[in-house]
Amino acid sequence: xxxxxxxxxxxxxxxxxxxxxxxxxxxxxxxxxxxxxxxxxxxxxxxxxxxxxxxxxxxxxxxxxxxxxxxxxxxxxxxxxxxxxxxxxxxxxxxxxxxxxxxxxxxxxxxxxxxxxxxxxxxxxxxxxxxxxxxxxxxxxxxxxxxxxxxxxxxxxxxxxxxxxxxxxxxxxxxxxxxxxxxxxxxxxxxxxxxxxxxxxxxxxxxxxxxxxxxxxxxxxxxxxxxxxxxxxxxxxxxxxxxxxxxxxxxxxxxxxxxxxxxxxxxxxxxxxxxxxxxxxxxx
Amino acid sequence: xxxxxxxxxxxxxxxxxxxxxxxxxxxxxxxxxxxxxxxxxxxxxxxxxxxxxxxxxxxxxxxxxxxxxxxxxxxxxxxxxxxxxxxxxxxxxxxxxxxxxxxxxxxxxxxxxxxxxxxxxxxxxxxxxxxxxxxxxxxxxxxxxxxxxxxxxxxxxxxxx
Ligand SMILES: Cc1cc2nc3c(=O)[nH]c(=O)nc-3n(C[C@H](O)[C@H](O)[C@H](O)COP(=O)(O)OP(=O)(O)OC[C@H]3O[C@@H](n4cnc5c(N)ncnc54)[C@H](O)[C@@H]3O)c2cc1C
Ligand code: FES
Ligand code: FES
Numbered sequence: 001x002x003x004x005x006x007x008x009x010x011x012x013x014x015x016x017x018x019x020x021x022x023x024x025x026x027x028x029x030x031x032x033x034x035x036x037x038x039x040x041x042x043x044x045x046x047x048x049x050x051x052x053x054x055x056x057x058x059x060x061x062x063x064x065x066x067x068x069x070x071x072x073x074x075x076x077x078x079x080x081x082x083x084x085x086x087x088x089x090x091x092x093x094x095x096x097x098x099x100x101x102x103x104x105x106x107x108x109x110x111x112x113x114x115x116x117x118x119x120x121x122x123x124x125x126x127x128x129x130x131x132x133x134x135x136x137x138x139x140x141x142x143x144x145x146x147x148x149x150x151x152x153x154x155x156x157x158x159x160x161x162x163x164x165x166x167x168x169x170x171x172x173x174x175x176x177x178x179x180x181x182x183x184x185x186x187x188x189x190x191x192x193x194x195x196x197x198x199x200x201x202x203x204x205x206x207x208x209x210x211x212x213x214x215x216x217x218x219x220x221x222x223x224x225x226x227x228x229x230x231x232x233x234x235x236x237x238x239x240x241x242x243x244x245x246x247x248x249x250x251x252x253x254x255x256x257x258x259x260x261x262x263x264x265x266x267x268x269x270x271x272x273x274x275x276x277x278x279x280x281x282x283x284x
Numbered sequence: 285x286x287x288x289x290x291x292x293x294x295x296x297x298x299x300x301x302x303x304x305x306x307x308x309x310x311x312x313x314x315x316x317x318x319x320x321x322x323x324x325x326x327x328x329x330x331x332x333x334x335x336x337x338x339x340x341x342x343x344x345x346x347x348x349x350x351x352x353x354x355x356x357x358x359x360x361x362x363x364x365x366x367x368x369x370x371x372x373x374x375x376x377x378x379x380x381x382x383x384x385x386x387x388x389x390x391x392x393x394x395x396x397x398x399x400x401x402x403x404x405x406x407x408x409x410x411x412x413x414x415x416x417x418x419x420x421x422x423x424x425x426x427x428x429x430x431x432x433x434x435x436x437x438x439x440x441x442x443x444x445x
């Protein structure tokens with residue numbers, strides 16, 4: 001189908017974009033890569049009266065490592081991560097994750113921040129940002145505020161963003177060489193949304209896990225941390241503890257039935273994905 | 285409902301069109317520019333039939349509004365063959381290797397493959413298959429399409445044996 005009619009604005013600055021959101025209120029939506037918004041408009045599940053296209057705001061087109069932080073501007077496309085954007089475990093992780101997102105042409109337009117703003121439960125970038133304890137920089141009428149990834153995801157397609165605000169940037173810590181990061185997902189076909197995924201970040205001290213974070217995606221309304229599964233790794237050799245961590249993740253999660261997979265099947269997938277993500281981290 | 289005057293080039297030819305904001309690039313190419321080689325299958329990003337190159341980047345033309353393409357250089361399937369109709373090497377490979385039957389998906393596969401062959405990277409069996417998974421073909425079973433692009437890549441010196 002075709003999208004319903006709307007008014008289109010292409011501001012040149014973040015201030016102009018935020019002012020447009022203020023003027024048009026609930027009617028207005030940000031248009032970034034369009035790779036999720038335009039399909040929902042074509043289905044008429046979304047009928048925004050005003051689109052604020054941020055693609056012509058040069059200040060949002062940045063991706064840089066600064067003081068151990070990776071700063072991802074709102075116009076950074078998924079494809080920018082296909083090759084490591086920084087040395088170390090995080091750059092390598094992002095490159096392994098990126099190729100699981102949709103297909104090459106969609107990765108050329110879809111944006112990292114658009115994925116975080118859209119908050120699809122099966123978004124790879126959402127689970128990754130949660131596992132890495134990223135920070136989201138939100139721009140509003142009073143300037144910017146920071147939101148921790150753990151506070152960002154509130155439900156299916158629902159985030160901590162307030163009316164009149166936009167996501168300007170996501171910051172990820174560039175973890176040091178004592179960290180290992182791993183990823184695994186299961187999707188029916190290349191490029192499909194995953195039925196389950198796991199992202200892990202482990203800090204090793206003399207081969208044993210000193211700190212661990214595990215995020216799950218694709219199984220419920222929003223990506224979630226698996227703190228019990230992470231705790232099972234502490235003080236252990238990751239290879240030895242991978243299976244018991246995976247069991248805890250499966251026992252602790254609450255997957256949903258849907259047309260793609262029953263809950264029990266998803267729970268089995270969680271177990272396998274967590275184990276594989278830990279193995280991926282050690283191998284990396 | 286805003287209307288916009290948009291200028292861009294399509295296959296090197298300057299176009300000036302007046303569109304509603306909601307007109308997708310695909311509909312604009314077909315209806316305002318009369319270039320019906322770009323096909324629409326699903327109109328929501330999953331089939332790839334509408335793939336065109338926007339500033340040399342493969343793009344689902346059903347997921348971009350024409351107004352967003354203001355100032356862009358667009359390439360469509362109509363720009364591949366020579367003016368006298370002689371097929372280019374990639375198109376010829378599709379014909380030689382039975383890379384099409386009904387032809388509905390073909391413009392999308394051709395534009396996606398054009399990009400794959402223009403990049404600075406050599407293709408391997410795995411990367412080619414992964415990339416072509418972007419688009420849907422209901423007829424060929426894909427083998428002919430894979431063979432066509434593999435053969436064109438070999439001839440262009442872009443194939444990792
Ligand atoms: C066939 C297909 C397969 C896909 N497969 C996957 C997949 O496997 N994994 C995956 O993660 N994604 C997948 N996607 C979605 C894709 O990754 C999108 O690019 C992403 O979800 C949204 O980013 P965008 O830049 O395209 O946002 P848009 O589509 O432009 O916007 C999406 C939503 O976020 C809002 N928004 C966007 N940017 C901002 C911002 N900076 N501030 C505030 N609000 C904003 C918009 O208003 C809109 O509500 C797929 C898409 C398609 C068409
Ligand atoms: S018509 Fe655009 S992807 Fe199917
Ligand atoms: S040739 Fe018929 S859909 Fe591909």
